[in-house]
Amino acid sequence: MFWKNLLPFYLNTRHLRVVSQNGNGSLLKFPEGFLWGTATSTTQIEGNIHNEWTDFVARDGSNCRVACDSYHRYAEDIEWMVQLGVNTHRTGIEWSRLQSEAYGPLNQSELNRYIDQFERLNAAGIVPMVVLHHFSNPPWLNAIGGWTNSQSVSAFVDYVTKLVPVLRNRVRVWNTFNEPDTYACCAFVLGEFPPLHKGRLGAFRTVIRNMAEAHEQVCGLIRQAGSAMGPVEVGFSKNWTYFQPHRKFLPWDTAIARVAHSQFNRFVLETFLQGPRKQAATFLGVNYYGRIRFQNLWPLIPTCGFSREQLAAMGIECDDMLERHPPGLETALLEMHQQSGLPVYLTEHGSSSTDEAFRGRDLRENLAALHRALERGVDLRGFYYWSLLDNFEWQFGYSKKFGLLSVDFSNDQRPRAMKPLALTYREICRQNAIPASWERTAEPSQAPAQRPGQTSEPVYGPPSL
């Protein structure tokens, strides 16, 4: 029929409109001063680490004891960042290295290593965003129940009180907690992270409340200490996953999606932003990967037993972990900016796949969504690609490939190499724009499975709000 023949053309035109909407038809420009970065976390890359993950065995039989060996190779990692042309990097400090007992002094030689790392980043013109908590605790804290114990709050505040004066000359941007929702859910509800507890929703909520309390106090002391590098910035990072039923008419799937959304999104965001706590941070970090849809109470994602091909046949396009849902990024940024009233950093986005063309398409679609959010008034300051390196992906070990750089884990030297997406990202950083050439270089090697009534071209139209 006539309209059916026109539909692909219409979709293509909408896509071009977004890419060209900012001027001469070739580039999608970002605001001047926009930060482009990479992100990593201590347990996933450093190695030589002594926290609850040290003895943890991932589903692929691996552990994090060497990981990318960035503990010894951080200077090389920074050289790679220079090659990429990023102007910021989100990196962690491992609490278990610095304090061997509650309220103890900080370990000076471990501190010196981090100081050297931040000095090298600054010297390279790469602004460090420093994450204080990313899914790991010192053993002495885990021994008393970790964040389920309210003593965690004062212990953490003590640690940060000692840390900040030492680092205020080298660090200006702080991230208190990474994804408290993911951490508390995987550790106390799903049994996927140490201490591997299942179904303890009460513990989940206690952890969130304690972390939110610590976040508030730590924001206060970081802002009071200031930074010799300029105006201090501090915030936490909320993971935003959309939870939806696959078929809206199945009441149990609608119910489970609602519960997941209310506990893992709403409750967490509200606890961190409630009352005067709203004024504690200077920014909100958003980590965005996509969507989880439920069918008969079961998540339709590759990590829950389905192949990507099976899911694609159901109209669910995934990387190796989650369903991709680029339009949701625009909505999430708008909602969270409005709710918090704060500037936003996209502190993590990336995809795991060995198909670089797929990853390129995913990045392009998500950056287009992010650009639309900017145009709709979201005060968005920067974007951090997860991740700089292929790394230890928690319960999945080394089987997930999120890196811009590959790492040869079979080689003791852990050699790194740029993947094709790294070259694309370098172009984005250089031009502060989605480059026109990307239209040619990032096309999928194989057309993705088509959904009924859908063309194989990605759709860039506005999300249904």
Ligand code: FCB
């Ligand atoms: C986020 C985590 C990060 C990494 C990515 C893939 O939820 O913060 O450490 O695991 O997912």
